Amino acid sequence: MSVALTTIGFDADDTLWHNERFFSMTQAHFADLLSDHADSTPLMDRLEAAERRNLPHYGFGIKGFTLSMIETAIEVTNGKVSASVIGEILDAGRDMLSHPVDILPDVVPVLERLRKDHKLVVITKGDLLDQERKLAQSGLRDHFDAVEIVSDKTAEVYEAVFRRHGTGADQGLMVGNSIASDVTPMIAAGGVGVHVPHELTWNLEAAKTPDSPRFFEIAGLGALPDLIARITATSTLPKG
Structure with missing residues (x-):
């Protein structure tokens, strides 16, 4: 199964x-x-x-x-x-607030590949107008089923977002460059957290690597589809 x-x-x-x-x-x-x-x-x-x-x-x-x-x-x-x-x-x-949007490598092909079998949601925090501007200028909006701009990223927020746009956090995966915001609270919500390191990370986003079987790290976003394929090939998602 x-x-x-x-x-x-x-x-x-x-x-x-x-x-x-x-x-x-x-x-x-x-x-x-x-x-x-x-x-x-x-x-x-x-x-x-x-x-x-x-x-x-x-x-x-x-x-x-x-x-x-x-x-x-x-x-x-x-x-x-x-x-x-x-x-x-x-x-x-x-x-x-007006800087150009420079999309990272592999983003578009990864989104196109994953959208065939999954709901895709942008979950970002920050200033509402600025995040809306960047998403619009990126040209990526049509690749996503939903967009959530939140004041902070917590386990409670992820529980609500993945319940609203999916089948719950326990059947969800969150990917991002911040262990503190994108990974740890998602794991606490019962889902999978995937860390994609970026060359520059804000000090306030620094955190220890989670000790959890639901934590994964990939070198770049291009590796995400294969990782998801391996995760979904297992019989159960780890609970701890």
């Missing part, structure tokens, strides 16, 4: 298209702007601390990142940051 794996969830940023590279470029520009007040490494540490503090208030995405840069600039200059620097930070944030 083959396993009924009915629904495949895909993370968007740095799974379907590049994203973190634009944050890295903006951070480098931010370090240049504040170079007279702080060295790059401690400045990035303070920016990361601000992002962690602000996540419960601003959520994930570029707008919260921009506000965290402004807050950090105020802190490291003891409130003396110039209006022109604040303006450049705001310009950098706007530039990020």
